[in-house]
Amino acid sequence: MVYYQLRSSRTPLLCCLALFVLYLLYQLLGSLQILNNLQGTKPQPASRLKKVAVVHHGAHPGIDAESKESAGSQQEPNLEDLLRSKENEDWVRLRADQCAPYPRYDDIEFTNPYFQLTRHENLTYYLYGAYYDRRPTIPEMVVLGMVTRCGGSYPASYLQVWYDGDTQPEKLPVHQSKLGWYPEWGHPEAVAFPTLFSFQMKSQRVPQLVSLVFDPCAVPKNAFTVVPPPPEEPPNAQRPKRIGVCVKYLTFPDVDMTDRFVEWLELMRLLGATKVTAFDIGQLMPNTMRTLAHYTEAGDGFFDLRKFRFPNETADHETFRAMIIEVLLYNDCLYRSLYDFDFVAVVDVDEVIMPLGEHRTWQDLLTHLQTQDVNATTRSSYCFRNVYFSKQLPPDESISEQFFMLRHVMRVAEHLDPHSAIKCLHDISYVTLLHNHFPFQWMNASGPYHVGIDLGQMQHYRYTENLKSLVDPPPVRDDNIRRFQHQLIHNSLEVHRQLAQSRAAY
Numbered sequence: 001m002v003y004y005q006l007r008s009s010r011t012p013l014l015c016c017l018a019l020f021v022l023y024l025l026y027q028l029l030g031s032l033q034i035l036n037n038l039q040g041t042k043p044q045p046a047s048r049l050k051k052v053a054v055v056h057h058g059a060h061p062g063i064d065a066e067s068k069e070s071a072g073s074q075q076e077p078n079l080e081d082l083l084r085s086k087e088n089e090d091w092v093r094l095r096a097d098q099c100a101p102y103p104r105y106d107d108i109e110f111t112n113p114y115f116q117l118t119r120h121e122n123l124t125y126y127l128y129g130a131y132y133d134r135r136p137t138i139p140e141m142v143v144l145g146m147v148t149r150c151g152g153s154y155p156a157s158y159l160q161v162w163y164d165g166d167t168q169p170e171k172l173p174v175h176q177s178k179l180g181w182y183p184e185w186g187h188p189e190a191v192a193f194p195t196l197f198s199f200q201m202k203s204q205r206v207p208q209l210v211s212l213v214f215d216p217c218a219v220p221k222n223a224f225t226v227v228p229p230p231p232e233e234p235p236n237a238q239r240p241k242r243i244g245v246c247v248k249y250l251t252f253p254d255v256d257m258t259d260r261f262v263e264w265l266e267l268m269r270l271l272g273a274t275k276v277t278a279f280d281i282g283q284l285m286p287n288t289m290r291t292l293a294h295y296t297e298a299g300d301g302f303f304d305l306r307k308f309r310f311p312n313e314t315a316d317h318e319t320f321r322a323m324i325i326e327v328l329l330y331n332d333c334l335y336r337s338l339y340d341f342d343f344v345a346v347v348d349v350d351e352v353i354m355p356l357g358e359h360r361t362w363q364d365l366l367t368h369l370q371t372q373d374v375n376a377t378t379r380s381s382y383c384f385r386n387v388y389f390s391k392q393l394p395p396d397e398s399i400s401e402q403f404f405m406l407r408h409v410m411r412v413a414e415h416l417d418p419h420s421a422i423k424c425l426h427d428i429s430y431v432t433l434l435h436n437h438f439p440f441q442w443m444n445a446s447g448p449y450h451v452g453i454d455l456g457q458m459q460h461y462r463y464t465e466n467l468k469s470l471v472d473p474p475p476v477r478d479d480n481i482r483r484f485q486h487q488l489i490h491n492s493l494e495v496h497r498q499l500a501q502s503r504a505a506y
Contacts, residue, residue: 016215022145027387035065069504077225082106082209091167092480100169101161102346108219112309115145116222118203120214121156124148124193126311128328130210130224131335134232135429136443139201140175143212143224144331146192151183158216159199162209170214172199178433180440182329191315194327196433229339236489240272241363244341246333247278247349248436249308257349258291264349266297267405269302269350270484272361274341277333278349279308294499311366314329334426343425346434352405352459353384353423356480362425365456369449379449380430380442384458386421388412391463393475403489405461405481412464413473415457418450423458 034168045196086092095101109117118125119463126502127145141159154177161170180194187193197212206228211220245268250257268276276295284292295303312323330346337344345353355365371381388411395407422437422467430445459481464470481488 004432010226038461044303053481056424065164070403076227077208079223079225082225083223095168100171100213102162102169102218103211103220103223105223107219108391109221111311113128114307115311116224118212118222120157123155124192124219124313125212126313127212127222127224129332129335130226131338132226133335133338134204134229135338137199139204141199141201141207141210141226142335143170143197143199143210144326144328144335145195145197146313146325147195148190148192148313149195150181150191150193151179153177154195154197157197158213159197159238160211160213160216160220161199161201161207163205164208170202172201174198175200178441180331180433180435186320188317188320191317191321191324192311192313193324196331224275226433241343241366242274242341243362244333244337244344245271245273245276245339246330246344246346246434247276248329249279249281249283250305250349251281251283252288253283253285255285257288259386260404261288261291261349262492262495262499263403263405265303266488266495267352267481267484269359269491270487271355272347273302275302275304277304277306277336280305281308281310290502291499294495294502326436327434330436334428334431334434338428341428343427344438345423345425347423347458350461351423352461352481353425353456354459354480355456356453356456359455360483366425369451369455373449376446376449378430379427380439380445380446381424381426381448382450382451383418383422383424383438384451384456385415385418385453386423386458386460387415387453387478388464389459389461389478390470390475391461392467392470403492405459406485406488408461409477409479409481410475411478412458412466412469413476415453420453421458422459424448424449 032481048319083103086102087104094103111117116125118127125145125147127143129144131142131144133140133142141161143159147154154174157174159172159174161172163170174197176196178196178198180196181187207226209223209225211223213220265276292303292305294300296305306463308329310321314321333346334344343362345362347353353362355362359365359368366382370379373379389405389408390410390412392409393408393410393412397407399407401407424438426434426439427445430442431439432443433440
């Protein structure tokens, strides 16, 4: 009986089941259409969607990499937006034919997105940045650039200083001109040299905009926005020292530096670095860039990779120009760091300022050095002698090839002398002009302190030109870096794990 009843109901049941299947298919197709509309008419692979959201390497979201305003970690105001916003102001139009008119964006000549060009007499000025310096008794504005003169005097210059809300500028004469180079090191024709101009302020006000000119009433051909400093904090001896690391432009176009950079950056962190700043000139492999992007993300923020291009003032002397431009970048890093750090280390990515003995961090070592220095109450810098952990010496095969520095614990027997290839920790309270290896100038402090090799050394992981030093005296094993081995490997492998997950999402 039941059998016949079910058999008679088979057709209606099958119809209901077919309708239910059609309904499910309709819902599925509708969901796919919605998703397709969100992504565009053509579905995009996950890799493209992921890459669109990754904006790193010193550029702010929404600002093109080759925009006329170099972008960075300090949230600089956008120069074009500021100048364009003033063009229709009545007071700006009225000042157009008066002394020191307000800068016009269309009057500025950019040699590239990072340099503004100004000419005077037979000199060319490639201006790079302007910074407010409240360290001196009388605060100063500092303008940094490259000038086609090496030594001697500079033409009289002035700074037109605009404050927010004012309708006419202050005009300041140059206070000091500082050359970041020694002429005896070489000064080829047509090459521009790193130069710093300082102007004493008339008050404690922080400008919004400044222009360097050679006549106080001149029409400005350059303009730089000024990042206001944070409020001053009362001295706090209990606060750990904040230490930034300044690195030059990175040039590894043919080598994936992922392993090297991860090991080096994680060691910098263990040694006490607060942040590392370097410069991107478009000479890094894509995977290296993805690795550095990991460190620039908001969740980490340990690394700032600022885009940069050479001024290219001449096609000649390429190697020489590549060397002297480093001085400009180190000083830009210094003046951007005035209110963020207490010290800055100037090093390359194959160098490590290594505390020795009982000291494991730069903070511990600096505290010891400052308390033990009986000859001075303040020092501009603490400098460390160079010793080569040469690539030509055999590595320790018991350590994975992922960890270049941990593998290379053999070094040449002798350090270089205290005046050759040293690297320093510079006290931001005092240094005013930096070179790669030492401070050029400082204020209100004694000169650099040369740290004994029992307390610290500058470990240089590179090839050694002096081949004799590889055998005579016999190389020595110096495995002080192994104090950090467990934590360094652990931290580095965790970064590699996160990088692998990120790559899998592409």
